[in-house]
Amino acid sequence: MFFRKVIITIIVLFSNQVFAQDISANEILKKIDANLSADNQVISSKMVIHGKRGDRTVESKSWTEGTEKSFTEYLAPARDKGTKMLKLGDQLWMYSPGTDRTIQISGHMLRQSVMGSDLSYEDMMEDDKLHEVYDAVIAGRDTLENTVCWILELTATEKDLAYPKRKLWADQKRFIPLREELYAKSGTLLKRIDFKDVRSIDGRWYPTRMIFKDVLKEGQGTEFIVDDITFNQDIPAYIFSKASLKK
Amino acid sequence: MGAGLRTWLNVLVLSFSFVIIIWHRGILDGWNHQAEVDTINWEIGGGIYWHEKYDPYDPFTLTDSHGPVPYQLKKEINAGNLEPILISQATIYPDGHMQTVLLKGIDPEQMILALPTAPLDTMINEIPAVIGTRMAKSIKLKTGDYMTVRWRDVNGVFDAADIRIVGVFKTNVPSVDNGQIWLPLDRLQKMMQMPDEATIIVAAKEVSEPILTSSWEFKDHDFLLSDLTEMIRSKSIGGSIMYIILLLLAMLAIFDTQVLSIFRRQREIGTHMALGMTRGQVIRLFTVEGAMHGILAALIAAIYGIPFLYWQSVAGLSMPAGTDDMGMAVAEKILPVYSVGLVISTTLIVLIVVTIVSFLPTRRIAKMNPTEAIKGKVI
Numbered sequence: 001m002f003f004r005k006v007i008i009t010i011i012v013l014f015s016n017q018v019f020a021q022d023i024s025a026n027e028i029l030k031k032i033d034a035n036l037s038a039d040n041q042v043i044s045s046k047m048v049i050h051g052k053r054g055d056r057t058v059e060s061k062s063w064t065e066g067t068e069k070s071f072t073e074y075l076a077p078a079r080d081k082g083t084k085m086l087k088l089g090d091q092l093w094m095y096s097p098g099t100d101r102t103i104q105i106s107g108h109m110l111r112q113s114v115m116g117s118d119l120s121y122e123d124m125m126e127d128d129k130l131h132e133v134y135d136a137v138i139a140g141r142d143t144l145e146n147t148v149c150w151i152l153e154l155t156a157t158e159k160d161l162a163y164p165k166r167k168l169w170a171d172q173k174r175f176i177p178l179r180e181e182l183y184a185k186s187g188t189l190l191k192r193i194d195f196k197d198v199r200s201i202d203g204r205w206y207p208t209r210m211i212f213k214d215v216l217k218e219g220q221g222t223e224f225i226v227d228d229i230t231f232n233q234d235i236p237a238y239i240f241s242k243a244s245l246k247k
Numbered sequence: 248m249g250a251g252l253r254t255w256l257n258v259l260v261l262s263f264s265f266v267i268i269i270w271h272r273g274i275l276d277g278w279n280h281q282a283e284v285d286t287i288n289w290e291i292g293g294g295i296y297w298h299e300k301y302d303p304y305d306p307f308t309l310t311d312s313h314g315p316v317p318y319q320l321k322k323e324i325n326a327g328n329l330e331p332i333l334i335s336q337a338t339i340y341p342d343g344h345m346q347t348v349l350l351k352g353i354d355p356e357q358m359i360l361a362l363p364t365a366p367l368d369t370m371i372n373e374i375p376a377v378i379g380t381r382m383a384k385s386i387k388l389k390t391g392d393y394m395t396v397r398w399r400d401v402n403g404v405f406d407a408a409d410i411r412i413v414g415v416f417k418t419n420v421p422s423v424d425n426g427q428i429w430l431p432l433d434r435l436q437k438m439m440q441m442p443d444e445a446t447i448i449v450a451a452k453e454v455s456e457p458i459l460t461s462s463w464e465f466k467d468h469d470f471l472l473s474d475l476t477e478m479i480r481s482k483s484i485g486g487s488i489m490y491i492i493l494l495l496l497a498m499l500a501i502f503d504t505q506v507l508s509i510f511r512r513q514r515e516i517g518t519h520m521a522l523g524m525t526r527g528q529v530i531r532l533f534t535v536e537g538a539m540h541g542i543l544a545a546l547i548a549a550i551y552g553i554p555f556l557y558w559q560s561v562a563g564l565s566m567p568a569g570t571d572d573m574g575m576a577v578a579e580k581i582l583p584v585y586s587v588g589l590v591i592s593t594t595l596i597v598l599i600v601v602t603i604v605s606f607l608p609t610r611r612i613a614k615m616n617p618t619e620a621i622k623g624k625v626i
Contacts, residue, residue, distance in 0.1 A: 219343065
C-alpha cells in the first residue's frame with residue numbers, strides 16, 4: 001500500500017514536471033496573448049495617477065479592434081471630460097473639447113506622458129501580440145503573491161520594437177502575466193507593470209488592475225483599473241473614424 | 248537768450264534728449280553688435296548647412312532631419328573648415344521628473360565654435376557630456392555628476408545610459424545652452440545608430456559660394472541672424488517711446504517760449520515790419536532764434552554728454568540677471584557703440600524738429616498789422 005502511494009506520487013510529480021517542461025516559452029506567450037487579446041473589446045476604466053501633489057483619477061471608455069484601431073473617450077474629471085483619442089495604425093489623433101480642435105500627435109509628443117501618468121502615448125499605441133514580435137525563453141521560476149510563475153525572457157524579433165527586451169512573470173495556471181519589466185537595449189530597466197486582481201471574464205483570465213511604473217521617474221506610478229470589459233462586441237465602424245472625435 | 252531762465256530750462260531738457268537718444272541707440276547698437284558676434288562665435292559660425300528636413304522651430308522634424316554627411320563637404324570637414332553636428336531628442340529625469348532635452352553631438356577637437364568641447368575627449372565608462380550654466384542650474388548638475396538619459400535610436404528602439412558631466416560652460420547665447428546636452432559626435436552617432444550622419448554642418452568662415460548638395464541647404468548670416476535683428480528692432484521701437492516723450496516735453500517748452508516771445512515782442516515785430524522787413528523775413532528771424540535752442544542744447548549736451556557717453560562705453564551697462572533667459576544673446580555687460588552716423592543723425596533729427604516747432608508759432612506774425620503791433624494791441 002505504501003509503495004503504491006509512493007509510485008502514484010512519483011508519477012503525479014513527474015507528470016507535472018513533464019507538463020511544466022513540455023510547454024515552450026513561445027507557447028506560453030501565445031496563451032497569454034489569447035487571454036489578453038480579442039477581436040475587439042470595450043473597456044470602462046479608471047486611471048489613478050499617483051503624483052507628488054496627490055492622486056488624480058481619470059475615467060475613460062475605450063473601444064479597441066485588433067491592434068490597429070482604438071478609440072477612447074475621457075469621462076472624468078470635468079476638465080478632461082470630452083477629450084477623445086483615436087488610434088489608427090501608427091497614427092494618433094486627439095480631440096480637445098476646450099479648443100474644439102483635433103490634432104495629430106506625432107514625433108516627440110508621442111513620448112510625452114498621457115495626462116501626467118507613467119504611460120506615454122507610445123506605450124498606449126504599442127499593443128502587438130507578444131508572440132508575434134518576441135522570442136521567449138524560460139529563464140526561471142518564481143512565486144509572486146503566492147502564485148507560481150515562469151520567468152520569461154523576451155527578445156525582440158523585429159529591429160524597430162520600442163523595448164528590445166522584456167521580462168515577464170507568467171502565472172503557470174492561468175497564463176496571465178503577473179509582472180512585466182521593460183528594458184532598454186543597454187539592459188537598463190525602464191518600466192515595470194504589475195498585473196493584479198485577475199478575474200475570469202467571458203471564459204478567459206484577465207487582470208483588472210495594472211500598476212505602471214516608469215522606474216526612472218519618481219512617484220508611486222499609475223494604476224489602471226478595469227471597471228468593466230466586454231469582448232467581441234459589435235462595434236460600429238464609424239467609431240474608428242476621425243468624424244467620431246467631434247461627436 | 249531773451250527768455251532768460253526759460254531758455255536755459257528749454258536748452259537743458261533738449262540737451263537731455265540729445266544725450267539720452269544717443270546713449271539709448273548706442274546701447275541698442277552695442278547690444279546688437281555683441282549679440283551678433285556671440286551668436287556667430289557660439290552657434291552659427293560662418294553659416295550653416297541644414298539637412299533638408301531640419302527646422303529648428305518644428306520639433307516634429309527632428310526625428311527625420313538627419314543624413315549622411317555629403318561627400319562634397321567631407322574635404323572641407325577634414326580641413327577643419329566645416330563642423331558636422333548631430334541633433335536628436337532624449338529624456339532625462341532631473342529630480343525624478345521627466346524632461347525632454349536635445350542631445351547634440353560635436354567633435355571634441357573642433358575649433359570652429361567657441362563651445363569648450365575639449366573635455367569631451369576623455370575615456371570614461373559613462374558618456375561624457377558638457378552643458379551650459381543655464382542647463383546645469385535647471386537640472387541641478389555640476390561637473391562630475393551623473394544622470395540617466397533615455398533615447399530612441401533610428402529604429403525607434405529605447406535605450407538608456409548614464410552620462411557624466413565633464414564640463415559646464417558659460418555663454419551669452421542661450422540657444423546653445425537651454426535644454427541641451429553636448430556629447431562627442433561619434434558617441435551620439437553610435438547611440439542613435441546613425442554612423443557618419445549629421446543634422447547641421449557649421450562653416451568656419453562666411454561662405455560666399457556654398458557647395459551645392461542635393462539634401463542640404465546653406466543658410467547664411469542674413470537668414471540665421473534675422474530673428475536677432477528683428478528682436479533688436481522691436482526693442483528699439485519700444486525704447487524710442489521714452490525719448491520721444493522727452494523730446495515732446497522739450498518741444499512743448501520751446502513752442503510755449505516762442506508763443507510768449509512773439510506776444511511780448513509785438514512792438515519789435517511791428518517796428519521790423521514798419522522799417523521795411525517783409526513778414527517772411529521776420530518769421531525767419533524768429534524761427535532762427537528758436538532753432539538756436541537746438542544748437543545751444545547740442546553744445547551743452549556735448550559738455551556733459553561726451554564724458555558720460557565715454558564712461559559708459561568703457562564701463563558698459565550691466566544687464567539684470569536673467570535677461571539672457573529670454574532666448575537671445577545678451578552679455579552680462581553691454582558696451583554701447585556710438586557711430587558717427589548715429590551722432591549726426593540724432594543731431595539732425597533734433598535740430599529739424601526744433602526748427603519746425605520754432606516755426607509753427609511764428610505764423611501768427613503773418614496775420615499782424617504793423618500799426619496795431621507797434622501800439623502793442625493783443626492779437
